[in-house]
Amino acid sequence: MNLLYNHLSVNQDGHLAIGGMDTVDLAKQYGTPAYIMDEDAIRAMMRTYLDAAHTHFGADALPLYASKALCFTGIYRIAAEEGMGVDCVSGGELYTAKRAGFPAERIYFHGNNKTERDICDAMDMGVGTFVVDNTDELLSVESHAAARGITQRILLRITPGIDPHTHKAIVTGSVDSKFGSAIETGQAMEIVKLALAQPHIHLSGFHCHIGSQIFDTHPFSEAADIMVRFIASVKSECGMDVEELNLGGGLGVPYTEYDRPVDYAAAIKDMAAIVHGYCDTHGVKMPKVILEPGRSLVAAAGITLYTVGSVKEIPGFRTYVSVDGGMPDNPRYALYQSTYTALIANRPDAPRNCRVTVAGRCCESGDLIGEDMPLQEARRGDILAVLTTGAYNYAMASHYNRLPNPPVILVKDGAAKVAVKRESYEDLVRNDIL
Numbered sequence: 001m002n003l004l005y006n007h008l009s010v011n012q013d014g015h016l017a018i019g020g021m022d023t024v025d026l027a028k029q030y031g032t033p034a035y036i037m038d039e040d041a042i043r044a045m046m047r048t049y050l051d052a053a054h055t056h057f058g059a060d061a062l063p064l065y066a067s068k069a070l071c072f073t074g075i076y077r078i079a080a081e082e083g084m085g086v087d088c089v090s091g092g093e094l095y096t097a098k099r100a101g102f103p104a105e106r107i108y109f110h111g112n113n114k115t116e117r118d119i120c121d122a123m124d125m126g127v128g129t130f131v132v133d134n135t136d137e138l139l140s141v142e143s144h145a146a147a148r149g150i151t152q153r154i155l156l157r158i159t160p161g162i163d164p165h166t167h168k169a170i171v172t173g174s175v176d177s178k179f180g181s182a183i184e185t186g187q188a189m190e191i192v193k194l195a196l197a198q199p200h201i202h203l204s205g206f207h208c209h210i211g212s213q214i215f216d217t218h219p220f221s222e223a224a225d226i227m228v229r230f231i232a233s234v235k236s237e238c239g240m241d242v243e244e245l246n247l248g249g250g251l252g253v254p255y256t257e258y259d260r261p262v263d264y265a266a267a268i269k270d271m272a273a274i275v276h277g278y279c280d281t282h283g284v285k286m287p288k289v290i291l292e293p294g295r296s297l298v299a300a301a302g303i304t305l306y307t308v309g310s311v312k313e314i315p316g317f318r319t320y321v322s323v324d325g326g327m328p329d330n331p332r333y334a335l336y337q338s339t340y341t342a343l344i345a346n347r348p349d350a351p352r353n354c355r356v357t358v359a360g361r362c363c364e365s366g367d368l369i370g371e372d373m374p375l376q377e378a379r380r381g382d383i384l385a386v387l388t389t390g391a392y393n394y395a396m397a398s399h400y401n402r403l404p405n406p407p408v409i410l411v412k413d414g415a416a417k418v419a420v421k422r423e424s425y426e427d428l429v430r431n432d433i434l
């Protein structure tokens, strides 16, 4: 069958392997459900972004890992070792980055509603750049910076007004959005003027992020055009030379054989050609460019292993294959009807000639990993692998039905190590005091 990615293979025993390691053995050793990640696949994607950004945007370009996609201390260490920046969106992500020793200067702090405490914590940590969403926040950042006697570098989040034709829950760049200030309404220019008037703020540039799981570079070039025009108008109205332009994240990844693979280096090359071109056309000096991929760095590297429990055929309707996890470890089908590829890891080469609904174990009919999925005939005790679960799975995990979160296991050079331990029942009651 089509395993989508090169780090997945079928080994001599006829089992699914990830990074050369047998998934059936991994399931035995670490139990299920478990997230398994190929560390080299993550590092390779980081290098692809770094190399392409430096080659096409210039030596000062910086790709950030959007760490909301998958957050634990080890991933910040990997990002730091590879020379990436990171984007954090909460006090919890900042704390995790700090615990991992990630250089604060290379952190960009996002979010549409940073709390006062988040702002203080981030400043105490020395976070390099705040990506300021709105006027309220701008004034709060100014007052906290003033209280500390520092000048805080910021970018302003700008809404370019683009519809990238993806799921509406993951569109972020249109005018009616909870994120940023829109150019169209004039609010973007107003907040620029307000920021320039603050004595403890250094406005270094602008940020936009148009959405996620985007396969086409066209929406990015449209956004780049709009942002470069905006930079030109800021120069002429305010005399400001924009130092930095952050084009956000959002490049897609294949989840099934029907999704087209993305050539990330080529996509970055295209974006760079377009940004250079628009800068020339609009008479704008090429800013330092920041990219902010999340999903495309980690999604493909990860798989989830489950053990098959009940297999229930409802004649004339469907077959339910139930697994020992579900929406608490992967809520993406429940949220967005996301598609996935599933296979029986102990016989991946058997024909996938069944159509099944893979169901979780929670008391919720919507607790599904997918409907109408092609799968080998499944039996109780089989190991079921769901591919491409590295992004927005562990990061979105909950404890619904009091299920402990699975571990995150990293495989590299023929060895596996636990990056995040499986939660115990004791962990679940740790904060229960009454």
Ligand SMILES: *Cc1c(COP(=O)(O)O)cnc(C)c1O
Binding pocket: 066, 068, 069, 087, 110, 209, 211, 212, 213, 248, 249, 250, 251, 292, 293, 294, 295, 296
């Ligand atoms: C989510 C997000 C990203 C990353 O998006 P991906 O689709 O995972 O690449 C980048 N920047 C911002 C501001 C985001 O909210």
